[in-house]
Amino acid sequence: MGAYVLNGVEIPHDEEGYITDLGNWSKELAVLIAKDENIEMTDEHWEVVNFLREYYEEYQIAPAIRVLVKAIKKSLGKEKGNNKYLYELFPYGPAKQACKIAGLPKPTGCV
Numbered sequence: 001m002g003a004y005v006l007n008g009v010e011i012p013h014d015e016e017g018y019i020t021d022l023g024n025w026s027k028e029l030a031v032l033i034a035k036d037e038n039i040e041m042t043d044e045h046w047e048v049v050n051f052l053r054e055y056y057e058e059y060q061i062a063p064a065i066r067v068l069v070k071a072i073k074k075s076l077g078k079e080k081g082n083n084k085y086l087y088e089l090f091p092y093g094p095a096k097q098a099c100k101i102a103g104l105p106k107p108t109g110c111v
Contacts, residue, residue: 004032018100025103033101037092044080045089045101051075052102062107065095 003010004019011024017036019025030049034041041049055071056062063071065083073081080086086094095107 004029004036006032016100016106018106019103022103022105029103030101033103037097037101039090039097039101041101042089045098047076047080048072048086048089048094048098049102052098052104056102056104062099062104063095064107065093068095068098068107 001012001014001020002017003012005011006026006029011029012020014020017033019029019033031041034045039045051072052062052068065086069081069083069086071081072086075081083094086098090097099105099107
C-alpha cells in the first residue's frame, strides 16, 4: 500500500493507486493522480470525472466501461458517449483511469 502526498499530507491508496478513503478526494488530489497517470487535466477530463462522481453518488457503484459509455451518451451526447472519445481522454481505460482520478473505487468488472 502506498500514498499520494498532497501539501505534506499522506493520502493512502491501494496497490493500484485507488485512494482507500473516498472522503480524502479533492480536485487538487485529482490533478496529482492524473499527473501520476500521465494525464493533463482539461475541461473534457473534468467533465467525465465530475460525471463519474455524480454517478457514484447516485448509484453507489463505479460503472464499468460499457455502462459508462451508455450513461455518458445519454447525459452528454453521442459525440462524447463513445469508446473512441473516452479512450482519447483516458488511454489506459476510461472506466479504470477516470474512476481512479475521480477518487472512486475500481469499477466492477474491471480486471
